[in-house]
Amino acid sequence: MKQLRGFIRKEFHHIFRDSRTMLILFGIPIIQLLLFGYVITTEIKDxxxxxxxxxxxxxxxxxxxxxxxxxxxxxxxxxxxxxxxxxxxxxxxxxxxxxxxxxxxxxxxxxxxxxxxxxxxxxxxxxxxxxxxxxxxxxxxxxxxxFVNYKIPLEIKPQVRMLFNESLMGAFTYVPGTMALILILISAMMTSITIVREKEMGTMEILLVSPLKSHHIIIGKVAPYLILSILNALIIIGMGYLIFGVPVRGSFILLMFVVIVYILLALSLGILISTISDSQVKAMFVSVMILMLPTILLSGFIYPIDNMPVALQVFSNIMPARWFIEAVKAVMLKGVGTGYIWKQILIMTGMTILFLGISVKKFKLRLE
Amino acid sequence: MENENTVIRVRDLVKKFGQFVADDHLSFDVYKGEIFGFLGANGAGKTTAIRMLCGLLEPTSGELTVAGLDGFKQREAIKRRIGYMSQKFSLYEDLTVNENIRLFAGIYGIPTHIRKEKTEELLEKLELGSARKKLVRDLPLGWKQKLAFSLAIIHDPSIVFLDEPSGGVDPVTRRRFWDLIYEAAHEGITVFVTTHYMDEAEYCHRVAIMSAGKIVALDTPKALKKEWDATSMDGVFLKLARSNE
The missing domain is CATH 3.40.1710.10 (abc type-2 transporter like domain)
Incomplete structure (x- = not known):
């Protein structure tokens, strides 16, 4: 336990001493939320x-x-x-x-x-x-x-001269969406990069030869990101409420539970990416290509899933963010309880177990 | 020559990766306080061997005892008894000297009061006292090398494995570094070192030379030079390589 504490402390040192990491951790979420918030809620006035x-x-x-x-x-x-x-x-x-x-x-x-x-x-x-x-x-x-007393269906023909922008967002979707994106970014990308960095620097070898168990190494690497991700989720929810008036209608504890389930899922993805990447650049590239872009495009964050071609709709099922956004929207905006989102929670938990399983297998193969 | 001073005992040790035989029936002993050199070209099987000795890899067959522990069944226990320094002098560059010491002492479970004592001792020996709050990345290469070595033996291991510990370091710094190694050996720590610098090979008590997964020569540098009629280890190495072609 003492070994692990020292190891986690070291990980925090890495994070707090790297200005780029700090920027990604705390600058980007705030900027992104403000951007999405202000750009997308084009309030119509005069x-x-x-x-x-x-x-x-x-x-x-x-x-x-x-x-x-x-x-x-x-x-x-x-x-x-x-x-x-x-x-x-x-x-x-x-x-x-x-x-x-x-x-x-x-x-x-x-x-x-x-x-x-x-x-x-x-x-x-x-x-x-x-x-x-x-x-x-x-x-x-x-x-x-x-015409309260008339029963006449009045027909209006809105001849709208424009490309129908199917992507028009419902008012409050950007807070869950930003959370989905930021948490993937921090949890998956940052963890995969920090693990791969140890490989690149050769310190991973030292750790493997040391009496630290491999699960200690993994926990030590991801624990700080779990904590910081939770902090980030709180910042986003807080900003959404204070600046944009996005309410939390359901149970706050349930909301945080969903957030933590999703963070664990993203962390397991980060670990998986780290097992298949041998350089920080590759880890970053893989994270952006297979996580960030699909998360933005296919999770229902910007483009409604119902309007996608069927093939993409099917594909969106494997996007972790899709289930997270559904669950968060349900809790935050509709105020529902666990009964309505158990499916999403189960799917996310299942994905986490799958990713961890593959990682363990890959990790062992690599060592042999 | 088997006795109670044997720290590493290897008999017919084999490691296969599928069909490929990386290490083919290695047999040797390393004694307490000895500086044992492991030489060979890249791909000769040095790295695989050192990984088995460190408990990182499970051997395919043969016998392996490290610090009295079984190399098949007690790999985790072996890790507590050994130190390891890689060719990259892997320290955490964005941590200070003090923080690196604290981290590695923590990983090896050294109690706080002993750690503090050891830290002072170590900083004084390396004359690093004034740099204790400096980030490791700001230290000269020679200092990093010495610090990495000192951290590899901070928990008083029975054996320390040095995997090409002098990469990129000039001969003068290398000589000073070897003073540290002699000191450790003198204190009873066995040193197992791989290298491809032949001047380093001269510093070893005994050297084993590997080629294509086998040990092709094992003796003191002096005896090897005599046997191969060479003036330096470089010459021994070249003649050996030719005879094995």
Whole structure:
């Protein structure tokens, strides 16, 4: 036990004396969370829009009023004909044009159906998508309140002129996503690098010849990263709450349990990577290629899994981060208990055991 | 010549990797306080042999006793009784001299009060007292080498294994380093050293020369030179290599 303590102390020395390691440990999580947070939550406020009202009846005036008083939109121009639409978009000042068709109110009353065109500036797809969603919601809300007693399904045709950005994130996904990414980065990449560094420097040989057991060496190497990763998770959750108002609706203890299960999984991956890499550069490369990029792209962090091609959906099943994000979202945002996330926890635990098993096998082979 | 002073006893020791025979029926004894040199080209089987002696590898067949312990069944126990220094003088470069001492003393389970005593003794002997709070990476190569050696024997092992301990060090520094080795041997620590510097081979009490997995010569440097009619170990080595072609 005393041997192990000294060994862990040494590992902390390595970490605290290397400014690059410190930067990765504490600089990147904060910067990344702020970036994701601010870049992706493009809050819509006073977006400038134009309206082409070909009907000029009571209904269209009321909808217009409701749109403009929502706080999201500000009227830039009332248009007279469709020919002006292209031109006004080209000027670049306005983000959206709303077009009411002729006899809007009458058609609505008579046929239960009227068309609104929502045209948005697609050069900024995220904002465009948000704007059209907001517009839609406001119109629907108006109809529900106005025609409470009617049972008319009102049809709106949002003709959105842009590439549909399927990747539009739900409001709070970036906190679980950032956690998934950062914890993989610290736990898997940093541990694999630090273990491989011992091999490169030749100190691993000294440790193997010493009376330290191999599990002592492994525990000594990963324990500091476990502690620092937990600290990092707390920082991210804290920042998410204080700066972006992302709540923890479920049990905090359960959340931390999920976090620790995931960290252990990432650490076991780091150990596995260290057994197949013989240089720090290779360890880093393998970590980035097989962990970071797929974690960003395939875990559901940015691109919803449901929208992926089937092959990639199947592939996403083997992404550790996928299960972590699902479980964390469920606990943080939906506030569910263990009963709802046991599957994710089981899968992550299974992966950990698998990775450790392979590592032990590889390690023994290497020594022979 | 077998007696109670035998520290390493090797009989018909074989190590195979699949079909490849890395060490082919090695037999030799090393005695207490002896400096035993292990020579040979790369790939001759030196590293495999030293790894078996250190308890890192399990032999395929034969007999092996190190410090009175069985090389097959008591490999973990052997690790407590030996010291090891690799060719890279592997110390932790980003730790200070003091921290390195503390770490290795801790790994070998040396109690705190003995550690403190030993640290002072060691720093004084190496004249490193003023550098105790310096990072190892800032030390000159010769000092690192001496520190690495001192740490390899900090737990008073029966045997210390030195795997090419003088790589990249100039002859003067090498000579000073050998003073430390003689001192350790004088105190009763057996020194087992692999090298390809022939001047180092001259410093050994006895040398074994390996080629293609076998020991092809084993004697004192003086006797070997006489037998092969050479003026230096270099000459012995060359003539041996030719006769084995």
């Amino acid at each position: 977006a400038r829009i134009a309206i082409l009202d070909k009907s000029h009846d009571e209904v269209t005036r009321e909808i217009t009023h409701k749109l403009l008083s929502s706080g999201y939109f500000r009227l830039d121009a009332m248009l007279d004909n469709e020919g002006q639409i292209d031109n006004i978009f080209r000027q670049g000042n306005i983000k959206e044009v709303v077009v009411f068709e002729q006899n809007f109110g009458k058609k609505l009353e008579r046929d239960g159906k009227a068309d609104v065109q929502v045209i948005t500036d697609a050069s900024d797809p995220n904002t465009a998508q948000l704007l059209s969603n907001y517009t839609n919601a406001i119109v629907q809300d108006y109809l529900q309140k106005k």
